[in-house]
Amino acid sequence: MSQLIHFTKMHGLGNDYIYVNNSQYPIANPERAAIEWSRPHTGIGADGLVLIDESLAADFRMRIFNADGSEAMMCGNASRCIGKFVYENRLTDKTEISLETLSGIKNLSLETVDGVVKNVTVDMGTPLLQNKEQVNTADGMLHEQHFDINGVSAIGTFVCMGNPHLVLFVEDVETLPIEQIGKELERHPLFPQRINVEFAEIRSSDTIRMRVWERGSCITQACGTGACATAVAAILSEQTNRKVNICMDGGTLQIEWNATDGKIYMSGPAVTVFEGDIILNF
DSSP states (O other): OOEEEEEEEEEETTEEEEEEETTTSOOSOHHHHHHHHHOTTTSOOOSEEEEEEOOSSSSEEEEEEETTSOEESOOHHHHHHHHHHHHHTTSOOOSEEEEEETTEEEEEEEEEETTEEEEEEEEEEOOBSOOTTTOOSSSSOOOSEEEEETTEEEEEEEEESSSEEEEEEOSOSSSOOHHHHHHHHHTOTTOTTOOEEEEEEEEETTEEEEEEEETTTEEESOOHHHHHHHHHHHHHTTSSOSEEEEEETTEEEEEEEOTTTOOEEEEEOOEEEEEEEEEEOO
16 A cells, blocks of 8 residues: 655755654654665765654654665764754754664753754764674774775774774775775675775874765765764874864764763764655555
């Protein structure tokens, strides 16, 4: 039976998703919808599908499905977009919002002007440097390990921001063949759940240029959790300050690893691209 679904296309620094209010438009097979709707020529075109739903534990609940149909645990850019979505669609009048995700509850702080959300800061929680389920080493850690992939040498550090990341520090991120390297590392035996790969070039003590290969979505314009992981890895290796700008293909995020509470705070914009209706016929 066919069903008309209303959606909103949004992006955070070019990391674009299709957003659906799942309470109003329930989707029984979001994995298939994510695959079909994410296609750039025959669908809406996006990095994936995000469902916004009611929550018993928080103000709202978020589920994320990548362009290949796999479900993601967390996305910083999507979290900011949800803050803008629920506020501007009058689903809440709060500017401090709790959001349930597969990696725990995240807290959003909205900066608004005349009813429009201009900036969102997300409490991303405490980074994890050890996870035996995500890293196939004796202790579940991987810190400043040398990688040589397709003739490119880099130093890599594992950071979990609710989802797994491998941050590689390189000399010139602009000319790096990140598709070849990212594709190989995503399914490397070291990472049984696959891995997101960040390619980071230190520009100064408060600026990092970063590009990203996201598991399930390939190259994307930006990655919020990846920006957080990159900041953590750089701070651990004493290459930057605790507050740093992460400059990605889609724009810049401000990341702070707070020395007092140990949490990561991510600040940046969220943009509504367009709204529309699409027929769900499966």
